[in-house]
Amino acid sequence: xxxxxxxxxxxxxxxxxxxxxxxxxxxxxxxxxxxxxxxxxxxxxxxxxxxxxxxxxxxxxxxxxxxxxxxxxxxxxxxxxxxxxxxxxxxxxxxxxxxxxxxxxxxxxxxxxxxxxxxxxxxxxxxxxxxxxxxxx
DNA sequence: CCCTGATTCGC
DNA sequence: GCGAATCAGG
Numbered sequence: 116x117x118x119x120x121x122x123x124x125x126x127x128x129x130x131x132x133x134x135x136x137x138x139x140x141x142x143x144x145x146x147x148x149x150x151x152x153x154x155x156x157x158x159x160x161x162x163x164x165x166x167x168x169x170x171x172x173x174x175x176x177x178x179x180x181x182x183x184x185x186x187x188x189x190x191x192x193x194x195x196x197x198x199x200x201x202x203x204x205x206x207x208x209x210x211x212x213x214x215x216x217x218x219x220x221x222x223x224x225x226x227x228x229x230x231x232x233x234x235x236x237x238x239x240x241x242x243x244x245x246x247x248x249x250x251x252x
Numbered sequence: 253c254c255c256t257g258a259t260t261c262g263c
Numbered sequence: 264g265c266g267a268a269t270c271a272g273g
Contacts (some may be wrong), residue, residue: 117264117265154267155266157257158265222253
């Protein structure tokens with residue numbers, strides 16, 4: 116596959132819609148890797164959203180602006196889920212704040228480690244609480 | 253190990 | 264121009 120106009124547009128849209136390169140790659144499908152996406156994005160001049168590597172290092176810690184509001188976390192909706200994402204739901208379907216855990220899931224599992232623990236609790240030894248059969252004599 | 257984007261470099 | 268390999272960080 117080559118970069119047709121359509122694909123390029125899709126790339127642009129997804130890119131500045133905040134999708135990660137790997138997610139875009141999946142949606143473009145057909146053997147497109149995140150490297151391809153990043154490479155193309157780079158070449159197109161679409162660039163540089165906060166990259167972990169280039170992250171700031173001002174080194175002057177003289178700015179104690181700690182009382183900032185917590186950044187509003189994006190809620191992981193059904194549409195955001197990919198495999199390898201924890202599918203543990205929070206809230207009730209239909210509610211505005213219904214969302215999924217979304218953390219990296221345990222390999223082969225639908226949930227992250229902690230939610231696996233939640234989901235797959237071994238049943239505690241259930242003592243049979245019915246009255247034992249009473250011998251006739 | 254999961255993930256992120258950036259860069260390099262042979263094709 | 265392309266993107267796999269690599270790098271660099273969370």
